[in-house]
Amino acid sequence: MKSDLNNLMTERNIDALIVTGSSHANPILYYLVNGANVGEVTTVIKKRDEAPVIFANSMERDEAAKSGLQVVDRNTFDPLKLLNEEQGDQLRAKARLVGAMLDSLNVKRGRVAVYGREEQGAALALWNMVMKMNPAIEIVGEFANTIFDLARQTKDADEVTRIRSVAERTMQVVDQTWNFLASHRAKDNVLVKEDELALTVGDVKKKIRQWSMELNIEHPDDFIFAIGRDAGVPHSRGTDADVIALGKTIVLDIFPSEAGGGYFFDFTRTWCVGYAPPEVEKIYNDVLEVFNIATDSMQANAPCSRYAAMTNDFFESRGYATLRKDSKTTEGYVHSLGHGVGLDVHESPSLRDYEGNKDTLKPGVVITVEPGLYYPDKGFGVRIEDYLWVNPKTGVVETIGEFKKDLVIPLKQ
């Protein structure tokens, strides 16, 4: 939780955090400024045991103030004058500007860790220049299990409320999708619309986008509605022109966020319209079985890798190929068991089965559990995904967003 930041800074001997970049698609900046739109070129500095300070473009001052944090107009440091003094050398001017901001908060030495999504080449150049100009400051770059990774893993009550709201709206969209498919008529083994033309993946995706918009949720990274072979390639988004044929697996993997940026939800069901072929049914039941085994056994504070290994063990015992056994397979079980979710669709902890995975189901963590089996050459794939939260009050691993796990969508007519 955000309240962990100071302790993590102390543990890692970090004197200040700098977070920079645009408000758009920049989760750490969003997190630190409470979702305020602080523009495209913002610098936020948080000293240990102090509240963050936003250095915003003057034009963004009203939006930045919505963060509830102190806002300093970056024009105070006269960036245009710096640029003129440096004869238009943007790198030196920017490094001087950052140095002046740090100095204004009395950060003159020590370890300063940098975060925020930026063009990485520009970041390399900038932070090297800042260190050159301020030899008493060490710029620290964390790679994995960063201070923000750890803080963001566990969600506070307000975050969970927001996630629940996205989950509820997503469940409405999923329900609408089920009913929409069920309400169609089949002709020559394919769903058809009133005009007798085949219903397509594109038609369904358009509907899902409309329903989502009405409920004020967005798909910043699209969503998956894939049938047949596409369903057998885990991240294929689906092909608009594909028709909805009976008995083919449809993977609906939907990971919307609050409109305007914010918290993500993540959820998958696999369906067959009309009927399921026996081979698909068998595989579906195996995926559902391991899904239930993994989720039923989950306990607060247990290592994440335990459930990932358990899933590999199960699939291998049933004779399926796994990535653990064959790193090059594209059939069978070809991804991890799940991941944290929050301001990113994929964040820590990781439910991956590898040596040295130290992630645990800490109280407050939200994760997905999403086993799957894929057979692109046979034209099908199966994945079942729920969104779980380790309730910190009770230690119970709860599902957020409930929806039936039926494979077959029976037609109403």
Place this chain on the structure above:
Amino acid sequence: MKSDLNNLMTERNIDALIVTGSSHANPILYYLVNGANVGEVTTVIKKRDEAPVIFANSMERDEAAKSGLQVVDRNTFDPLKLLNEEQGDQLRAKARLVGAMLDSLNVKRGRVAVYGREEQGAALALWNMVMKMNPAIEIVGEFANTIFDLARQTKDADEVTRIRSVAERTMQVVDQTWNFLASHRAKDNVLVKEDELALTVGDVKKKIRQWSMELNIEHPDDFIFAIGRDAGVPHSRGTDADVIALGKTIVLDIFPSEAGGGYFFDFTRTWCVGYAPPEVEKIYNDVLEVFNIATDSMQANAPCSRYAAMTNDFFESRGYATLRKDSKTTEGYVHSLGHGVGLDVHESPSLRDYEGNKDTLKPGVVITVEPGLYYPDKGFGVRIEDYLWVNPKTGVVETIGEFKKDLVIPLKQ
């Protein structure tokens, strides 16, 4: 244009480019892979005089193939084995993975420049580790006027076609907005809906979002529909609860992109519903005058700063405050004259008035021209913005997206 990349690499003595990161909100990656959705953890390497190669997650192979480029399954390098060998040290495992990818293309030494939006702290750690593990490779980070900045400045025919299409759809939305406002009735100086309740900024923004969706354009970074004092703060997005009062300035600044990511358009009009107060009218006419002076005089290959300086000269000669004269002013002319637009809303060239600004109106460049005057304490602001393209065939500076520049929206009833 993309075809300039090889020459720019030669000029700067760069042997290979590496672009990494997520497909979402990562313009350089989008540019290099022709808009294909290559997932969240992709590495693309382009050697000088060779086509880019995509190292994609196996799950993303179908989407990556849509780029038309060679796709290599990153599982070929067995990242899980690397992670296990490094006892779960993700930094070392990732650096070895990148090293193996470079090695597979026979990049064993030389200058390798890195691009793509990433968490900057992680990028610092990764590229330092890659250099440590591969002492013959120098990782280069460019800060400004990068190879991609320069290539992206000038748009090819296909890019301009896509931009024109977004422009046409935006013009429809702007026209719908004008007509929507004009169709309302006023009561006690405020527009009211059929139910006699006041029409609000929130109502109008909702309509704009609906019309945009119907036309398949998106607002990834929102848009500005701001009235009164908010219109006087350039980047205020507007306050949903504000009512549409007659005689107040409304700034509509709309910068949509193609749905699913892609090229941006950028456009602003200032309106007063019913009537404009004389003070606003005077200021509007001055903004329009300098807009016309600047755009009428624009010539291919001229320095961008010329028009920025011209605008400052004009405003100062009329007695308005400018940032050039007073870096701390929040009244008067408080931003630059314009900027390039493409896969980012704001990219190079820059129409800023500073020493050493070497940007020019190269044939093929697209820019905005957007003078404005702001008086938040008086409760109004004015900005006029068009989108211009330097036609490389004729050298003529053309407007893309035409819409009348009337200040007052007369009510129809």
